Amino acid sequence: xxxxxxxxxxxxxxxxxxxxxxxxxxxxxxxxxxxxxxxxxxxxxxxxxxxxxxxxxxxxxxxxxxxxxxxxxxxxxxxxxxxxxxxxxxxxxxxxxxxxxxxxxxxxxxxxxxxxxxxxxxxxxxxxxxxxxxxxxxxxxxxxxxxx
Amino acid sequence: xxxxxxxxxxxxxxxxxxxxxxxxxxxxxxxxxxxxxxxxxxxxxxxxxxxxxxxxxxxxxxxxxxxxxxxxxxxxxxxxxxxxxxxxxxxxxxxxxxxxxxxxxxxxxxxxxxxxxxxxxxxxxxxxxxxxxxxxxxxxxxxxxxxxxxxxxxxxxxxxxxxxxxxxxxxxxxxxxxxxxxxxxxxxxxxxxxxxxxxxxxxxxxxxxxxxxxxxxxxxxxxxxxxxxxxxxxxxxxxxxxxxxxxxxxxxxxxxxxxxxxxxxxxxxxxxxxxxxxxxxxxxxxxxxxxxxxxxxxxxxxxxxxxxxxxxxxxxxxxxxxxxxxxxxxxxxxxxxxxxxxxxxxxxxxxxxxxxxxxxxxxxxxxxxxxxxxxxxxxxxxxxxxxxxxxxxxxxxxx
Amino acid sequence: xxxxxxxxxxxxxxxxxxxxxxxxxxxxxxxxxxxxxxxxxxxxxxxxxxxxxxxxxxxxxxxxxxxxxxxxxxxxxxxxxxxxxxxxxxxxxxxxxxxxxxxxxxxxxxxxxxxxxxxxxxxxxxxxxxxxxxxxxxxxxxxxxxxxxxx
Numbered sequence: 001x002x003x004x005x006x007x008x009x010x011x012x013x014x015x016x017x018x019x020x021x022x023x024x025x026x027x028x029x030x031x032x033x034x035x036x037x038x039x040x041x042x043x044x045x046x047x048x049x050x051x052x053x054x055x056x057x058x059x060x061x062x063x064x065x066x067x068x069x070x071x072x073x074x075x076x077x078x079x080x081x082x083x084x085x086x087x088x089x090x091x092x093x094x095x096x097x098x099x100x101x102x103x104x105x106x107x108x109x110x111x112x113x114x115x116x117x118x119x120x121x122x123x124x125x126x127x128x129x130x131x132x133x134x135x136x137x138x139x140x141x142x143x144x145x146x147x148x
Numbered sequence: 149x150x151x152x153x154x155x156x157x158x159x160x161x162x163x164x165x166x167x168x169x170x171x172x173x174x175x176x177x178x179x180x181x182x183x184x185x186x187x188x189x190x191x192x193x194x195x196x197x198x199x200x201x202x203x204x205x206x207x208x209x210x211x212x213x214x215x216x217x218x219x220x221x222x223x224x225x226x227x228x229x230x231x232x233x234x235x236x237x238x239x240x241x242x243x244x245x246x247x248x249x250x251x252x253x254x255x256x257x258x259x260x261x262x263x264x265x266x267x268x269x270x271x272x273x274x275x276x277x278x279x280x281x282x283x284x285x286x287x288x289x290x291x292x293x294x295x296x297x298x299x300x301x302x303x304x305x306x307x308x309x310x311x312x313x314x315x316x317x318x319x320x321x322x323x324x325x326x327x328x329x330x331x332x333x334x335x336x337x338x339x340x341x342x343x344x345x346x347x348x349x350x351x352x353x354x355x356x357x358x359x360x361x362x363x364x365x366x367x368x369x370x371x372x373x374x375x376x377x378x379x380x381x382x383x384x385x386x387x388x389x390x391x392x393x394x395x396x397x398x399x400x401x402x403x404x405x406x407x408x409x410x411x412x413x414x415x416x417x418x419x420x421x422x423x424x425x426x427x428x429x430x431x432x433x434x435x436x437x438x439x440x441x442x443x444x445x446x447x448x449x450x451x452x453x454x455x456x457x458x459x460x461x462x463x464x465x466x467x468x469x470x471x472x473x474x475x476x477x478x479x480x481x482x483x484x485x486x487x488x489x490x491x492x493x494x495x496x497x498x499x500x501x502x503x504x505x506x507x508x509x510x511x512x513x514x515x516x517x518x519x520x521x522x523x524x525x526x527x528x529x530x531x532x533x534x535x536x537x538x539x540x541x542x543x544x545x546x547x
Numbered sequence: 548x549x550x551x552x553x554x555x556x557x558x559x560x561x562x563x564x565x566x567x568x569x570x571x572x573x574x575x576x577x578x579x580x581x582x583x584x585x586x587x588x589x590x591x592x593x594x595x596x597x598x599x600x601x602x603x604x605x606x607x608x609x610x611x612x613x614x615x616x617x618x619x620x621x622x623x624x625x626x627x628x629x630x631x632x633x634x635x636x637x638x639x640x641x642x643x644x645x646x647x648x649x650x651x652x653x654x655x656x657x658x659x660x661x662x663x664x665x666x667x668x669x670x671x672x673x674x675x676x677x678x679x680x681x682x683x684x685x686x687x688x689x690x691x692x693x694x695x696x697x698x
Contacts, residue, residue, distance in 0.1 A: 018195045022220025022301040025264065029290070032283040063194045063675045093217055096205075097198040098683050099674070118220065118301050192651070193673035201683055237571050363621070365648030366600050377621075384624050447571040448617065448628075450601075459602050459617065476602040476652075484648035 006052060007136045009041035010128070013051035013075070017068055017104060019058030022118040023085040027055060030121040037125055040132075048074040053131070059087040059100040060107050072108045080131060081110045084124055086117045093117070180495060188490040190483060200473055207468040208234055208308060208443065215460075216302050218475060221264065223302045224250075224257045225453035226460075226475070231306040232387060233449030233462040238308070238439050246310035246435045247388045251426045252323070253297065253305055254388070254451075255419040259330070260289040261454035262412045265503075266337070269409070272499040273350040278340060285333045292326055295319055310436035323427055331420050338413045351406040355489050355501035358403060365485040369456020369478050374411045375403035381452040393425050405500055442466055453478050557627065558596050559587055565632075576615070576628045584616065584629055585641040592646050597621040600643075603652035605660045607686045612638045612660060616649075633662060642667035659684035 016024055031037050031044060045051050048071045060068060072081070083104045086092035091102030104110055114127040179187040199218060203211050216227040228250055235242060242250075267282040290300050297303035297313050305311050315323075341347055357367065362375040372379060380397040382390045395418045400407040443464035450459050456478030463472040490501055563583040568576050579587065591598055601617040612633040619626045631640060642664040644650040654669035656662045661682040671678070681688055 016195070018197060020195075020217045020220040020223075020302075022217070022223070025220060026301065029283070029287070032287075033280055034284065034287045058195070059197065061194060061196055063196065067194075087217075093214055094197045094199075094202065097202050099196055099198045117217075120300060193671075193675070196673040198683065233572075363597060363599070367648075368601075379621070385626075445571040448574055449572065457601060461602070461604050461615075463606065472604075472606050474602070474604040476604075480651065481601070481648075484650060 003136060007132050009043070010053050010132060011043050011045045011051050012053045012055050012128075013045055013048050013071070014055045015057075015068060015071055017056050017058040017064045017088065018061035018100065019085060019087060023057035023088075026118045026121050027057070027084060027124055030124045035121055035125055037128070040129075042128065048072075049076065051075050051079075053080045053082055053128070055082050055084055056088055056104045056110075057084045058104075059091050059094045059097075059102060060104055062099050062101070065101065065107055068104070068107050080112070080135075081108055082112045082114065082127060082131060083110050084114045084116075084119060084127070086115050089113045089115055178490070178495075178498065183494050185490050185493055185495065185498075188487045190487055200475065203470055203473040205469065208464070208470065209440075211470065211473070212306060212308065213302075213304065215473075215475070216304065218477065220301050221261050222257065222453045222455065222458070224253050224305065225451060225458050226477075227304075227306045228254060228388075229449050229451045229453075229458050229460050230462065230473075231308050232451065233447050233460050234308050234443065234464075235439075236447045236449065237443045237445040237462065237464055240309055240437055240439055242310045243434045243437060244389065244431045245314075245433045248426050248430050249311045249313070249315060249435065250306070250388050251390065251393070252315075252423055253293070253303065255422045255426075256289055256293055256296075258419050258454045259416055260286055260293070262416055263289070263337075266341075266409060266412065269405075269500065269503045270347070272503050273346065275344075275346055278344075281340075282337060285330075285337065288326060288330060288333070292323060295322060307436055307438070309439045310434070312436070314435050315430070320427060320430070323423065327420055327424055331417065334413065334416050334420075338410075341409055341413060347409070348406065350500060351409060352404060354405050354497055355486070355493070356402070356404040357485050357489055359401070361485055361488060362403070365488065366481050367456075367485045368481045369452070369454075370408060370412055370415070371456065371482045371485065373397070373399040374408045376401040381450055381457055385450060387451055389426075392429070393422055395422050442468055455479055456482060558591060558594065563587070570628070574617075574626050574628055576630050578630045578632065581631060581633075582641055584631055585643055585646075587629065588643050588646050598647075600647045600649055601626075603649055603656060605656050605662060605684075607660065607684070609635075609686060611635050612662060614640065614656070614662065638662040639665065641665050644669075658682070661685070 014024070014027060029035070031042065048054070052075075054072060054075055056068070058064075072079070081104065083089050087094050087100075088104050091100060094100045095102055101107060112127055112131050114123055116123055119127075177189045177191060178185055199214060202214060206214060212227055212230065215230045216223045218226045231242075263282050263286040267279045267286070270276075270282065271279040293303065294300050296315065296319055297305045305313055357371065357375045359376040361367075362372050362377055367375065367377070368379075376399060378397060378399045381387070382395070383397050398411055398414050398418065400411050444466045446461070446463040448459065448461050450457055452458075458478055459476040461472065461474040463470060465471045486501060490498065493501060557577075559577065559579075560583075563580045563586075565578045565580060567578070570576060588598075590596075597620070599619040599621055601619055603617070604615050606613045606615070612635060614631045614633055616629040617626065618629060633640060638661065640662065642653055644653055644664070644667050650667065650669055651672050653664045653667045654672040657664060657667070657670045658672060658674050658678070659682055674683075
C-alpha cells in the first residue's frame with residue numbers, strides 16, 4: 001500500500017546545487033504542458049519535508065554543500081536522489097575548479113544519474129519513470145534495444 | 149558577509165538558498181520592521197563555479213563551450229560575445245551569412261528568455277494558469293531552436309570565425325511559417341497581461357525604479373529601459389549585422405514591474421520582425437572562416453543579451469590560452485537597483501520585485517524568520533511565502 | 548562608438564593622466580595617477596556628467612595589479628577605460644561605491660585579488676564564509692585540498 005502510493009504520487013523537490021540553469025528549465029519543461037509529468041502524479045513541492053525524491057542539478061559548489069546536506073537530511077525516509085546533468089554526475093565541464101566538488105555523489109548518496117548537458121525533458125521524464133519502475137518491482141526494467 | 153548596522157531594529161529574514169520552482173540558489177538577508185522592509189542584502193556565490201579561473205587553463209576553442217555554460221538561458225549571448233571578441237583580436241570577420249544566422253539565433257533566444265521570465269513572474273504572483281499557458285507557447289521556440297542548432301539549451305552554434313550549423317531550405321521554411329503563429333500567440337498573451345486585474349493589482353506601482361536610481365546604480369537592459377534610459381547596444385554599438393536591420397528601441401518611463409512586463413512583450417514583436425528581415429536578407433556563402441593558433445591582444449566585447457549588457461574582457465598574450473577573461477553578466481549590474489527598490493515594500497512584494505529584474509538566480513524558498521524580540525525562529529518555504537503573499541492581497545481586496 | 552570617431556572633451560584633468568593606450572576594440576585606456584579615480588568621478592557627479600560604469604576588472608601583471616573601470620558617457624555613447632596601477636604587496640585604493648553602483652564589483656576584486664578599497668565594507672561576494680585559502684584569481688595560486696566527502 002505504501003509502495004503503491006509512493007509510485008503513484010512521487011513528490012519531487014528540486015535543488016539547484018550550482019548548475020547553469022539549463023537543467024533546471026528542462027526539468028520544469030518536463031512538468032509543463034508539453035509532456036505534463038503531473039498526469040502521473042509527479043509534483044514539485046517547496047518543502048523537503050513533503051518530498052520523496054530530491055532532484056539535484058549542478059556540480060555542488062562549496063557554498064551549497066551545507067544546504068544540500070541539510071535539505072537531504074530533512075527529507076523523510078525512504079528518500080531517493082536523482083542527479084540531472086553531466087556536471088552533477090561527475091563534475092563535467094567544471095572539473096578541477098577550485099570551488100566545485102565534482103558531483104553530487106561526493107556529498108550525498110545518489111540513486112539515479114540522468115546524463116546530458118542538459119538532458120532533454122523526455123530524458124528527465126524517462127529517468128524518473130525508471131526510478132518508479134524500480135520502486136514498484138524492485139528491479140530495473142530491461143532496456144535492451146532502447147535508445148534514448 | 150556584510151554586517152548589518154547596529155541601529156536597525158526589527159526582524160531579520162534569510163531567504164534562500166534553496167528554491168523549489170526554477171531558479172538558481174541565492175540568499176537574501178532582509179531586515180523588516182513589522183511588515184515593511186528596511187534593508188536588503190543579497191548574498192551571492194551559491195552558483196560560483198570559478199569559470200574565470202578555469203578559462204585561464206583552457207585554449208580558445210575549449211573556452212567556447214565553457215563560457216556557453218555560464219548560463220543556460222542566455223547561453224548564446226555569452227558564447228557569441230566571446231567568439232566576437234576573439235575574432236576582433238585575431239583580426240578576422242565572420243562571413244555575412246554566419247552573422248545573419250547569429251542574429252536569428254540571438255533573437256530566438258530573446259523570445260524564449262522573455263517568455264520564460266514572464267512565466268516565472270506570473271508563477272510568483274500565483275497566476276499559475278497563465279504561467280503554464282506561456283510555457284506551452286515557449287515550446288514552439290524551443291522546438292525551432294532544436295531544429296536549427298541541434299540542441300534545446302546549450303546550442304553550441306558558434307565557432308571562432310563563424311557558426312557551425314547552416315540553415316537549409318527546410319529550416320527557413322519552418323521559421324517563416326512559425327513567425328505569424330508566434331506573433332498571434334504573443335498578441336494573445338499581451339491581451340491577457342493588459343486586461344487582467346490580478347496582474348495589474350500585483351504589479352502596478354510595485355518596485356518602481358526611478359531614472360535617477362537606474363543611472364546611479366548602472367542598470368542595463370530592460371530594467372534600465374523601463375525606467376526611461378533609452379539605451380540598447382544593438383542600436384548604439386551595433387555588432388553582428390544589426391546595423392543593416394531596422395528595428396525600434398522601446399522604452400518606458402514608469403519603471404514599475406507592470407511596465408517591465410509590457411516593455412518585454414513589446415520587444416518580442418520587434419524580435420519577430422528582426423528575424424523576418426534577417427531571413428529575407430540572408431546572403432549565400434560560407435559560414436565559417438576557421439582560424440586556429442596563437443592570438444595576441446586585448447579587447448572588450450559587448451552585446452545586448454536578453455537581460456541587458458553583457459561584457460567580456462578577453463586578453464591573449466601570444467598564446468593559445470587566454471591570460472585573463474572577465475565576464476560581467478547583466479544580472480550583476482541590475483542587482484543593486486532591485487535591492488534598493490525593495491526598501492519600503494512589504495514582504496509579500498519580495499518575489500515580484502526580485503523576479504522583475506529577470507535575475508539569473510533568485511530565490512524565495514525556505515525563508516528563515518528570526519524574531520529578535522522573541523528570540524524565535526521559524527522557517528517559511530517559498531510556497532508558504534507565495535501563499536502568504538496571495539492571502540495578504542486577497543484580504544486587501546476584501547477590505 | 549569608438550573614441551576616434553567622436554570629438555568630445557573628456558572631463559579629466561590632463562595633469563593626472565600618466566599614459567594612454569588603445570584596446571583592439573578601439574576603447575582608450577587612460578591611466579591615472581594613484582588615487583585620482585575617486586576625485587575624477589567626484590568631479591563628474593558634481594558637474595552632472597552622466598556616466599555609466601559598466602564593469603570593474605583587475606589584471607594580475609605578476610609584479611603589479613592593474614585596475615580598470617569601464618565607463619560609458621551616456622549622452623555621446625562614448626566609452627573609455629580609467630585605469631590605475633596598484634602596488635603588488637599593498638594594493639590599496641579608494642572606493643567609489645557611494646557615487647555609483649559598484650559595491651559588488653569592488654567586493655569581488657577584494658576577495659579574488661586582495662585589493663583593499665578604503666571605505667567599502669563588502670569583502671565577501673562569491674566565496675564561502677570563512678574562506679582562508681588566499682586569493683584565487685591571482686596568478687600562481689593553486690587550489691589546495693578539496694572539500695572532504697561527507698558520509
